[in-house]
Amino acid sequence: MPPARAWSVALFGVDGLLVEIEADLGGGRPGVQIVGLPDTALQQSKERVRAAVCNSEEPWPDRKITFALSPAALPKTGAGYDLALACVALAAAAAVPQEALDSTALLGELALDGRLRTIRGILPALLAARRAGIRRAVVPSPALPEAGLVSDLDVYGADNLAEVLRWLRGEADLPTPVPTATTNQPIPCPDLTDVVGQPEARWALEVAAAGGHHLLLVGPPGTGKTMLAERLAGLVPPLTGEQSLEVTAIHSLAGTLSADAPLITSPPFIAPHHSISVAGLIGGGSGLAKPGAISTAHHGVLFIDEVGELGPQRLESMRTALEQGEVRLARRDGLVRYPAQFQLVLATNPCPCAPPRDSECICQPSARRRYAARLSGPLLDRVDLQVRMRPLSHMHVDPDNPPENTATVRQRVLTARARAQHRWSHHGWPNNAAVPGPALHREYALPKPTTALLDRSLAHGVLTGRGADRCLRVAWTLSDLDQSDRPTADHVAAALEFRDRAPRP
Numbered sequence: 001m002p003p004a005r006a007w008s009v010a011l012f013g014v015d016g017l018l019v020e021i022e023a024d025l026g027g028g029r030p031g032v033q034i035v036g037l038p039d040t041a042l043q044q045s046k047e048r049v050r051a052a053v054c055n056s057e058e059p060w061p062d063r064k065i066t067f068a069l070s071p072a073a074l075p076k077t078g079a080g081y082d083l084a085l086a087c088v089a090l091a092a093a094a095a096v097p098q099e100a101l102d103s104t105a106l107l108g109e110l111a112l113d114g115r116l117r118t119i120r121g122i123l124p125a126l127l128a129a130r131r132a133g134i135r136r137a138v139v140p141s142p143a144l145p146e147a148g149l150v151s152d153l154d155v156y157g158a159d160n161l162a163e164v165l166r167w168l169r170g171e172a173d174l175p176t177p178v179p180t181a182t183t184n185q186p187i188p189c190p191d192l193t194d195v196v197g198q199p200e201a202r203w204a205l206e207v208a209a210a211g212g213h214h215l216l217l218v219g220p221p222g223t224g225k226t227m228l229a230e231r232l233a234g235l236v237p238p239l240t241g242e243q244s245l246e247v248t249a250i251h252s253l254a255g256t257l258s259a260d261a262p263l264i265t266s267p268p269f270i271a272p273h274h275s276i277s278v279a280g281l282i283g284g285g286s287g288l289a290k291p292g293a294i295s296t297a298h299h300g301v302l303f304i305d306e307v308g309e310l311g312p313q314r315l316e317s318m319r320t321a322l323e324q325g326e327v328r329l330a331r332r333d334g335l336v337r338y339p340a341q342f343q344l345v346l347a348t349n350p351c352p353c354a355p356p357r358d359s360e361c362i363c364q365p366s367a368r369r370r371y372a373a374r375l376s377g378p379l380l381d382r383v384d385l386q387v388r389m390r391p392l393s394h395m396h397v398d399p400d401n402p403p404e405n406t407a408t409v410r411q412r413v414l415t416a417r418a419r420a421q422h423r424w425s426h427h428g429w430p431n432n433a434a435v436p437g438p439a440l441h442r443e444y445a446l447p448k449p450t451t452a453l454l455d456r457s458l459a460h461g462v463l464t465g466r467g468a469d470r471c472l473r474v475a476w477t478l479s480d481l482d483q484s485d486r487p488t489a490d491h492v493a494a495a496l497e498f499r500d501r502a503p504r505p
Contacts (some may be wrong), residue, residue, distance in 0.1 A: 028064045037076055114162055154178060238267070304344070472492070
């Protein structure tokens with residue numbers, strides 16, 4: 001009897017690869033062998049699959065079974081192959097028709113009693129299966145809403161192995177995803193009217209939202225740094241359909257998706273604690289690396305409070321991701337890639353004692369210098385907007401001049417974003433922060449009198465080449481907010497002023 005064949009998917013970061021699973025019944029002492037570089041969890045599938053089949057009132061083949069997972073040279077990890085192994089074993093024993101397994105991906109972990117348990121990464125796995133030409137897929141019922149996000153693929157859900165076997169034999173039907181209406185409306189966010197004072201910081205937040213720029217807020221505790229950062233996600237536009245799938249796929253791998261709303265349509269806001277490890281921030285783990293905080297913030301906002309307490313190793317590990325928009329992690333079982341295009345918002349105190357007013361500081365000058373040096377020059381050079389927060393002088397809002405709310409500021413941000421998107425659309429750049437430096441100096445070069453201030457700063461060594469490029473990007477954002485066709489010298493001067501507000505001893 002020829003070997004039976006089924007299909008599953010191996011995940012390497014957000015990328016997936018179709019895995020062919022073969023089962024052969026041979027002579028010799030009854031037993032089970034899995035070849036094709038399985039990890040420990042997959043090796044232990046032998047006992048789970050056998051118990052699940054027997055407890056589903058199906059006869060287990062009383063012969064030697066060899067499972068081969070191809071491509072054989074790629075490591076296979078996790079328990080997501082259990083369902084495919086059980087079905088292909090029964091197909092090899094002619095208990096299930098082989099034709100039913102053709103062009104069908106089987107995903108799910110089996111309990112000993114035959115129940116199907118959901119696994120992480122259903123969405124990226126099904127996207128990879130669709131690209132490989134698979135036409136049908138069976139997933140655990142709890143993952144059916146997530147699986148239903150994949151179009152042009154017939155998806156079915158099952159609660160246990162017995163249901164899947166009856167479906168393969170044509171004896172019963174399996175449920176399909178229920179269409180759900182998804183809207184691109186932003187999720188409720190805190191309003192800007194809650195922030196008292198801080199006109200410069202509010203303006204910087206608007207500029208950051210309009211251009212996708214990174215932001216640093218420096219000020220004593222209680223001045224509103226965290227409040228401002230939390231309101232940035234409410235100013236940026238909702239995710240596009242493609243961006244929603246990208247973000248949802250990453251959160252599926254991280255195991256943070258909600259069954260009630262599986263599709264993420266609003267930019268995520270991720271705020272890890274300053275004690276987070278490098279692996280938690282960038283991604284890591286044994287075997288194949290898992291996504292970190294910077295990847296779960298993809299197309300969203302990553303806010304790091306008390307950044308001075310984060311430590312140089314964790315801070316500097318973000319530099320490559322800030323430039324490249326993705327992180328590549330090499331581990332024992334291979335190299336994985338996770339996208340990481342996020343807006344970075346940093347918040348820090350001006351010194352260790354952090355009094356309400358600088359005149360009350362009791363820190364020695366050397367202590368202030370050491371504290372400021374925790375943010376390295378190369379990292380600060382990648383932050384477009386650096387703002388000092390003012391100490392609060394009153395707690396009451398002037399009723400005749402109330403602060404602007406989020407809806408008003410958001411409308412200006414969306415207008416500026418639309419201008420930038422129209423300008424860069426034929427290049428594929430989503431916002432001003434994504435425009436490469438060479439384009440700013442060639443195709444979109446500004447007149448020399450407009451950039452004279454930048455030239456003087458470069459000549460005196462107070463600005464790097466990267467810093468000059470970031471000033472130009474901020475200048476384009478300021479011109480978009482003013483609805484100007486091109487930046488003026490005033491826009492360039494304002495952009496340069498934002499870079500002169502770093503924490504100083």
